[in-house]
Amino acid sequence: MQIIVKNIAKDYGKKKNAVHALKDIDLEVAEGEFLGIMGPSGAGKSTLLNAISTNERPDHGQIIIDGIDMTQQHDRTLAKYRRHKMGFIYQSFDLLDSLNVKENIILPLVLNHSSKKIIEQRFEHLNRLLDIGELSQRTIDDLSLGQRQIISAARALINNPEILFADEPTGSLDSKSATILLNYMQIINQREKTTILMATHDAFTASYCSRVVFIKDGSIFSEIVNSGNRNDFFEQVINMQRTIGGGSYFNIP
Amino acid sequence: MRDSYLIYIASSVFAVAVLTLLAMLVDDPTLKSSHYWNVTLQQFMYVMAFVFAFFTFVYMTYVGGFFIQQQRLEFKTYFKLGMSKFAIALISFLETIVVQLIAWVIGMLLAVILQKFIGMLLVYLMRIDLTFRFYLSMDVIWIMLKTGFYSSIILSLLNGFRAYLILRERKKKQHFYNNWFIRSLLGIFGVVLFLSGVALTMPLLSMSSEIGRNDDSMILTFIIGLLYVFGSYFVFRGFLPLVLEMLDRIKFFSYRGTNLFSFKYLHQRLVKNTSIIWFITELSALAVAMLVFCYAGYQIVYQDYQISYSFSLVSTKDQAGAVEQQLKDHGTKVKERYHTPIKRTIAEIWDYSSKEYTPRLVSVMSYDNYLKLPQRITKKNPSIKSGDFLEIKGELSALTPNYNNIEHPISVKNAPKITARKVGSMFPYGSRMYSGLMLVVPNSYYRQINSDASETFYGWDVKGADKMSATAIKRLKQKEHQYYLTVHVKSSLNKSYITKSDKLDGKYLGTNQYIQSSFVRQEVTKNIVRQATGFFLFLITTFSIALLIALGSLLTLKVLLRDDYEWRQLKTLKRIGASENEIKVIIKKETALLFGMPMIFALIQSFLVIGILKLVFSTTNQFASFVLIGLSYVLLYGLTGVLTYILSWRGVKDKL
Numbered sequence A: 001m002q003i004i005v006k007n008i009a010k011d012y013g014k015k016k017n018a019v020h021a022l023k024d025i026d027l028e029v030a031e032g033e034f035l036g037i038m039g040p041s042g043a044g045k046s047t048l049l050n051a052i053s054t055n056e057r058p059d060h061g062q063i064i065i066d067g068i069d070m071t072q073q074h075d076r077t078l079a080k081y082r083r084h085k086m087g088f089i090y091q092s093f094d095l096l097d098s099l100n101v102k103e104n105i106i107l108p109l110v111l112n113h114s115s116k117k118i119i120e121q122r123f124e125h126l127n128r129l130l131d132i133g134e135l136s137q138r139t140i141d142d143l144s145l146g147q148r149q150i151i152s153a154a155r156a157l158i159n160n161p162e163i164l165f166a167d168e169p170t171g172s173l174d175s176k177s178a179t180i181l182l183n184y185m186q187i188i189n190q191r192e193k194t195t196i197l198m199a200t201h202d203a204f205t206a207s208y209c210s211r212v213v214f215i216k217d218g219s220i221f222s223e224i225v226n227s228g229n230r231n232d233f234f235e236q237v238i239n240m241q242r243t244i245g246g247g248s249y250f251n252i253p
Numbered sequence B: 001m002r003d004s005y006l007i008y009i010a011s012s013v014f015a016v017a018v019l020t021l022l023a024m025l026v027d028d029p030t031l032k033s034s035h036y037w038n039v040t041l042q043q044f045m046y047v048m049a050f051v052f053a054f055f056t057f058v059y060m061t062y063v064g065g066f067f068i069q070q071q072r073l074e075f076k077t078y079f080k081l082g083m084s085k086f087a088i089a090l091i092s093f094l095e096t097i098v099v100q101l102i103a104w105v106i107g108m109l110l111a112v113i114l115q116k117f118i119g120m121l122l123v124y125l126m127r128i129d130l131t132f133r134f135y136l137s138m139d140v141i142w143i144m145l146k147t148g149f150y151s152s153i154i155l156s157l158l159n160g161f162r163a164y165l166i167l168r169e170r171k172k173k174q175h176f177y178n179n180w181f182i183r184s185l186l187g188i189f190g191v192v193l194f195l196s197g198v199a200l201t202m203p204l205l206s207m208s209s210e211i212g213r214n215d216d217s218m219i220l221t222f223i224i225g226l227l228y229v230f231g232s233y234f235v236f237r238g239f240l241p242l243v244l245e246m247l248d249r250i251k252f253f254s255y256r257g258t259n260l261f262s263f264k265y266l267h268q269r270l271v272k273n274t275s276i277i278w279f280i281t282e283l284s285a286l287a288v289a290m291l292v293f294c295y296a297g298y299q300i301v302y303q304d305y306q307i308s309y310s311f312s313l314v315s316t317k318d319q320a321g322a323v324e325q326q327l328k329d330h331g332t333k334v335k336e337r338y339h340t341p342i343k344r345t346i347a348e349i350w351d352y353s354s355k356e357y358t359p360r361l362v363s364v365m366s367y368d369n370y371l372k373l374p375q376r377i378t379k380k381n382p383s384i385k386s387g388d389f390l391e392i393k394g395e396l397s398a399l400t401p402n403y404n405n406i407e408h409p410i411s412v413k414n415a416p417k418i419t420a421r422k423v424g425s426m427f428p429y430g431s432r433m434y435s436g437l438m439l440v441v442p443n444s445y446y447r448q449i450n451s452d453a454s455e456t457f458y459g460w461d462v463k464g465a466d467k468m469s470a471t472a473i474k475r476l477k478q479k480e481h482q483y484y485l486t487v488h489v490k491s492s493l494n495k496s497y498i499t500k501s502d503k504l505d506g507k508y509l510g511t512n513q514y515i516q517s518s519f520v521r522q523e524v525t526k527n528i529v530r531q532a533t534g535f536f537l538f539l540i541t542t543f544s545i546a547l548l549i550a551l552g553s554l555l556t557l558k559v560l561l562r563d564d565y566e567w568r569q570l571k572t573l574k575r576i577g578a579s580e581n582e583i584k585v586i587i588k589k590e591t592a593l594l595f596g597m598p599m600i601f602a603l604i605q606s607f608l609v610i611g612i613l614k615l616v617f618s619t620t621n622q623f624a625s626f627v628l629i630g631l632s633y634v635l636l637y638g639l640t641g642v643l644t645y646i647l648s649w650r651g652v653k654d655k656l
């Protein structure tokens, strides 16, 4: 899936309190790309992901996915598109407290009226992969933040999305779980050509990407392409973070 | 948050306004000056105002509860930030008292403004010839202010306490009902109770309402009522959640689209609102039943009237000539003429309100003369033989308690005591022609009575219109022609006597003074029947409708006010990819459930009224009235439901 973002902008609030969350952003994401989005808190990462994933309409500009201009589509079409082709890991997890873990994970498939057999199969598969079997009957309320994050990742992946949006997917995970999740993302990215857009603060997480764009105050500041060497790429990311400020290990005077 | 303040104020204003209006009506001088107003009606109105006040209070308690519930998270955060429980309870106390006081002031102002309008409507609907003046009763205002003050304090204390309880809630309480097994058992028990209520209603309908069996059927009605009240509670508490839970567990149903979510969501909404849905169901069943009762009652009374007042014109002896002259002058076709001599004396009859024998005026006609009366009217009375006594009750059988009660014998002055008698209400001269008691007695008994003031009643049955001119009627009805009878009560019945006079000494009739009308035209009676019963029934109707509207608005509030938790769920669903349509369907189901359940159960329960009607009025099936009122109820709630759904969906759409 190729994504072309043309000149989009988004403001929140009115007049005095207006926040320019996105200012004229242009971006192209090739099919099968694993794109990282980095930047300090409040830079507009989540807003950008929400706009591209058609969860929120930009004030102006175009978002073209696979040749279709999403900003021109009806809400109903967008909902269908999201459901069939996209997966989301939200920064705030967005799990349904009234459902148990298993129900939360399979919800996208159920919404699509998939057959029971496929639902069980996919669920079993992710269970094994992300090692969440024991959690399946628990209620969301009792889970730790990390557990919630992994559940929300499982939900995003269950319908084999063609585009995966991941907003800070490893923020609450321990390094082992984070590595498992990232490896899996890398695998589906390589094998199934899933396009991935991931916002993160963490340079290690970003080092899985094939390219990272940096945004600051709602505009694209710069970008770095992964040449193939993870360690070099990691260094580059950290250097860039130092330049813009924000991020996990800098800003120490 | 601003929304919930507004909703809270608006619903409280509504309740206060209705209550104030009702209170003002009770005390209204214009209505009191009407002679249909009497002490019983006044007492009835007081009771009604009181009952309504009670419901208003319960209503406001519920609404106040929603209001606090909405702020739950906020309060919890204050608490986490270190505010004391007491301070938070104080905040919610102050908040509530401010809202309440504002609502009382606005509600009362609104009532004062609307008062004249409502009064005029009342007078118009009853077709009473009164001009409704604007009147501000300081007493009522003062009482309402006091009530408002106290109820505001109580409700605010209650809300303070509620806030306190919210903070104290530690773990989810392992409530008795939360046990799946117990809840299911209760649910099934509820279904059994409810169904046996339904099953028992059927024989009640076919039960004959002979005297003596009345008690049994009254008890049965009461039992059915109890079965319904408890049955529906357990159905709501146990059975419906059980059904939803089962649907949820069967993957065939739940693994389809939004079902996986919506069964749980509906379940939650239902469990959270059980008591209020139940409250609304029971009260609206009551209101529907009262409406059917009034409507059917009115019809019965009206039919009763049409049967019992099938005369056209009647007069006293003095006026008979004048009437005859009028008829001749206008060439009116007279089908039938009849007249009956009447003796008047004094009898001691049982007074149900003071529970003692009291001397009253009694008019007597002989058996032979009774037989001469038009058969088409008298045949509807129980048939009597030459030796029987018949008491003719002028009141409308339908509305008179103790109508059929003949337990208490009647002692007539200087004549043997009457121990056995029959009761009927058909009288070819109409009830306006006599006061006190009217008796048909055996011929020998009639001869024995020495009359203190005899009279002869004349009746005409005309074909078509009587063609009398308005001035002629006015002349015939003039006060000069009527006379007054006074019973002078002495130490014993036999020493008491009656005097006849053309004028009254004072301005008003005393307890044992009676007017003898000189002339009655059917038209007049029609109005009296309509107004007197209409008045009474209209008030109950107003009350019931106000109750229904209040309950409907409570449901609307319940649907509209979602707490943060419920909002978050819908929002999340949307973000995962549920389309607007699917969410719309969930909202639709939610509204349908919250409105549909009370409607269905209320209708089934209120059907009991048919049985009650049969007991009270001993009439044949009043099914048509029930269908009519039932349909109006469904329409009213259906519309409210649709409106609620639209509002609810708008709110959700804006917020998601």
Ligand SMILES: Nc1ncnc2c1ncn2[C@@H]1O[C@H](COP(=O)(O)OP(=O)(O)OP(=O)(O)O)[C@@H](O)[C@H]1O
Pocket (backbone or CB within 6 Å): A012, A013, A019, A020, A021, A039, A040, A041, A042, A043, A044, A045, A046, A047, A048, A091
């Ligand atoms: N719903 C909203 N209403 C008003 N302002 C918003 C809203 N959502 C985001 N913003 C503002 O838009 C700007 C960008 O927010 P965004 O959530 O995209 O930042 P972010 O880069 O994801 O930050 P973080 O790293 O903390 O997740 C911020 O200034 C934020 O306050």
Ligand SMILES: [Mg+2]
Pocket (backbone or CB within 6 Å): A045, A046, A047, A091, A167
């Ligand atoms: Mg963010």
